Amino acid sequence: MSCVRYGVRLSDQLLSFRLRAVLVCALVVFGLGCGAEEDGQDSGESRAKLTESGAFYVAYTPSPDPIPFNQLFELDVEVWESADMANAVADADVSVEVTMPAHGHGMNTEPTVTNNDDGTYLVEGMKFHMESQSPAERWEIAVSVDRDGTADTAVFEVMCCGQ
Numbered sequence: 053m054s055c056v057r058y059g060v061r062l063s064d065q066l067l068s069f070r071l072r073a074v075l076v077c078a079l080v081v082f083g084l085g086c087g088a089e090e091d092g093q094d095s096g097e098s099r100a101k102l103t104e105s106g107a108f109y110v111a112y113t114p115s116p117d118p119i120p121f122n123q124l125f126e127l128d129v130e131v132w133e134s135a136d137m138a139n140a141v142a143d144a145d146v147s148v149e150v151t152m153p154a155h156g157h158g159m160n161t162e163p164t165v166t167n168n169d170d171g172t173y174l175v176e177g178m179k180f181h182m183e184s185q186s187p188a189e190r191w192e193i194a195v196s197v198d199r200d201g202t203a204d205t206a207v208f209e210v211m212c213c214g215q
């Protein structure tokens with residue numbers, strides 16, 4: 053909005069045609085830039101977030117990174133009490149459920165989770181056997197954390213594969 057107001061004010065000052073053309077180009081470029089940024093946020097594949105009820109903060113790092121298509125990969129999952137990452141949660145039960153919601157299926161492998169007793173959890177046996185042709189065909193990695201009766205889940209959206 054401020055861009056538009058600014059443009060109108062400048063044209064009121066009877067700028068030369070050439071200068072106005074440059075200004076319009078700049079506005080177009082600026083607008084496209086903003087749009088691309090918003091698209092990026094919409095389809096953003098955050099690797100760290102609060103669980104749905106805010107009980108934990110979960111982050112993951114795949115290995116290899118980026119995740120390869122149709123090959124086994126691992127996740128290094130880290131769990132904290134809150135987003136400030138001050139206190140690691142080392143004594144939780146962590147489980148992972150992976151689905152491709154658009155197709156109503158999961159993986160063909162059964163991942164295992166090993167507690168490293170330091171707030172990190174190793175997930176082995178992951179494999180994405182289908183590629184995401186569009187954001188609708190994303191995979192979702194639901195990481196569930198259960199500690200002392202407090203259970204909460206963070207769902208990560210992942211496009212398969214590469215980039």
Ligand SMILES: [Cu+2]
Pocket residue numbers: 152155157182
């Ligand atoms: Cu599928």
